[in-house]
Amino acid sequence: MRPGDELAGKYVLQEVIGTGRGGDVWRAQDRWAGGDVALKPGQSPVGGAVPFEATLREPRTMSRFRDHPHVVTLLNVLEAPPDAPAGAGHWLVLEYVPGGGLDRGRPMTPGDAARVGAQLADALAALHESGIVHCDVKPANVGRDHRGAAKLLDFGAAYRFRDTQTVTVNGPFSFTPDYAAPEMARGHIPRPASDVFSLAATVHALVTGSRTEEAGESLRRWRAERGVIQVDTERVGPLAPVLEEMLRHDPGARPDAAEASRLLAAVADGEPASGPRTAGLSRPGSGPGPDATTGGVPRSPRGRWPLAVGAVGAAALLSGLLVMVAVNGADDGDEGPSGPAAGERGVVGEEGVVGDPRTADLCALLDVRELSQFGDTRVDTDFGNFDQCEVILNGEGEGRSRVDVSLQVRPGAPPETSGTTRTIGELAVVPGEPAADECRMTLVPPGAETEQRVLLLRATEEGDPVAGGGTALCNVAEAAARGVAAVLAEGAVPRLPAERAEESLVWESACGLVEREALATVPELVGDEPEVGLMEWSCEWADDDSGMEAKVSFHRDQPDSLPDGEWGPLNGYETLIAPENDPETCTAFVAYREYGGRDADTYAEMVRLYVKGPRAMDELCDGVTELATRVSGRLPPAG
Incomplete structure (x- = not known):
């Protein structure tokens, strides 16, 4: 197909304006009626093996909404000519929307994006009333006509939920990770509320810019499965409380499309976006904020918002860094039972054995009495990242x-x-693999395949060699494993005795602190896809060819326990640059906040970064200093 070709004796191809599931979408001139139309090839299932009749589900769906002002109008359906793209069973003749999808446009104001969102929500309400879920709401599938009215463009992924006939072929549901609801990303049947979630992600993107280039594919899918949406609350302004409602993890807690249309229209008209859900949103223990009566979200000077989810039964919150809605929520999207209160023994429910890592008390799994047979014990509840507990044996x-x-x-x-x-x-x-200075084993609780969480247990010698080497260390690890098994035999991992501080980094994402440009200090790692740790509390990049590595993670320790090195301010945070004993590693510690640990000693929450590789130490330390400068500039205020 090329410009100048003619279809059905009247449509003259002009230019390619986009790409659909069946191939290139063309702008064409209607020689008879005048004006432009869009020609989209429909894709025949199973490479064209299904009869032409079976390929008409999408156009028949669109024809139901021919008169809706915010659904692109289907004008005609043509049988594909012999030289059409392979697999195309027909062509859709559609209303031409100048400029194509809104993913190509400039960022909108919150009011303009709210107006577009309200119109799209109105279209989705009509679809849902007819038993159809769109499944792929995103900026690329939204356009505006010459009058400025929003148009929902693509129905190729639509799903019929009121009977057994699907608009698309039976099989995996189509979705775009950056905009998909978590229940869809996890493979569950699409529902109307899934479209509402995607619409919220779309409206946010219309204000802040498209999200499709922000991360690699695996990280994008990881975030989609957990409902992670990066949100710039300063830029979305009055949209924040509406987006919070629409981005809830539980599909049943989201407003339906009609209610979303009303809320968005209120923002577009400059009215308070109040709705039926008026509970204030806060981090644990903070109480209702000043906007609690309106369902609003309190302002933050840097646009960072709290995150409270999972086992303590707190509400999921809109975060300036991200919205991570109920990471451990029920897979089917239904509201599960609240988790145990702080300090209580866990009950194994839909959240699994580990439950929400933010509230899990891992130290309660280590039996100090069992370990005391090997020496004096001290539980260090505030060392390392938030995903671990350590017991020191002397x-x-x-x-x-x-x-x-x-x-x-x-x-x-x-x-x-x-x-x-x-x-x-x-x-x-x-x-694990045998070693003289360490014994490690992976502990797999019941339901780990579903929960996708395991426990790594290690007994490691520090300082002088341990008599008996690896065998003695494995005796220690075995005793620790017995203690873990005994606790889990009574239920899930217990909860922390006290809630985490609202200003803690536990509510943040280490991965979200690293912009793509930040890795320019280690050019070998630019474009590399990171290995993402639990809850995004760590991100690690590595290039096998050059041997270069970099890692950003959260860390806790007593300030006077850190290695010797040079302290200095970076973006208002005291930062230590410390060459490691390893001649190929330089590490930085960005001190975020000090707090009193469970043992009453003073601890600090930090961001720990390192750059490692076959370079001179000065070059490695220059690289980690630049990386720390960029990361510290994205930290939320420490309060």
Whole structure:
């Protein structure tokens, strides 16, 4: 197909204006009626093996809404000519929308985006009333006609939910990760509320810009499955409370499309966007804010918002860095039972054995009495990242030295192994590779395949070698594993005895602190897809060819325990640049806030960064300093 070709004796191809599932979408001139139309090839299922009649589901769906002002008008359906793209069973003749999708346009004001959103929500309400879910609402599938009216463009992914006939072919549902509702990203059947979530993500993107280039594919899908949406609350302004309602994790808690249209229209008209849900939003323990009566979200000077989800039964919040709505919510999207209160033993429910890592008390899994047979014990509840707990064993007498026992929650499925896997009660134990200075094992709780969480247990010698080497260390690890199994035999991981502070980094994303440009200090890593840790509390980049690595993670420690190095201010945060004993690593610690740990000592929450590779130490430290400068500039106010 090329410009000048003619279809049906009247449509003359002019130029390609986009790409659909069936191929290029063309602007064409109607020789008979005058004016332009859009010609979109329809894709025949299974490579064209399905009869022409079966390919008409999309146009028949669109024809129902021919008179709706905010659905692109279907003008005609043509059988595809012999030289049409492979698999095209027909062509849709559509109303031509100048400029194509809104993903190509400039950012809108919040009021303009709200007006577009209200019109799209009105169109979605009509679809939902007819039993159809659009499934792929995004800026690229939205246009505006010459009068400025918003138009929903593409129905190629639509799903019929009131009977067994689907508009698309049976199989995996089509969606775009950056805009998909979490229930869709997890493979559940689309529902009208899924469109409402996607519309909120779309409206946000219309104000702030398209989100499709912000991360690699696996990170985008990871975020989609957990309902992670990066939100710039300063730029969306009065849209914030409406988007919060529409982005709730529980589909049943979102407004329907008609209500979303009303709320968005109120913002467009400059009215308060109040609705039936008026509970104030806050971090744990903060109480209702000044906007609680209107369902609004309190302002923050840097656009950062609280995040409170999961096992403590707190509401999911709109975050200036991200909205991460109920990471551990029920997979089917229904409202599950509230988790145990702080300090209570967990009950295994739909959130799984680990539950919300933000409120999980991992130290409660380590039996200090069991470990005390190996020496004096001290539980360090405030060391390392938020995903771990550590017990320090100090031996007595000659030949006994310090051993650190750490328990860490790791994301992902249980590891595959060709070795022996045994059980302690219902806890599966997968041994790690033997080593003289460390014994590690992966503990797999019941339901780990579904929850996608396992526990990594390590016993590591610190300082002088341990008498008995790896065998002695594995005796320590075995005792710790028995303690974990005993606690989990009574239920889920217990909750923390006190709620996390609202200003804690536990509510933030380490990955979200790193802009793509920040990695320019290590050019070998630009474009590399990071390995994302639990809850985005760490992100790591590595290039096998050059041997260069970089990592950004959260870290807790006593300030006087940090390595020697040079302290200095970066964007108002005291920062330590410290070459490691490893000649190929330079590390930075950005001190975020100090607090009193559970043992009453003073601890600091930090961002820990390192750059590693076969370079001179000065070059590595220059790189990590530049990276720390960029990351510290994106930190929320410490309060």
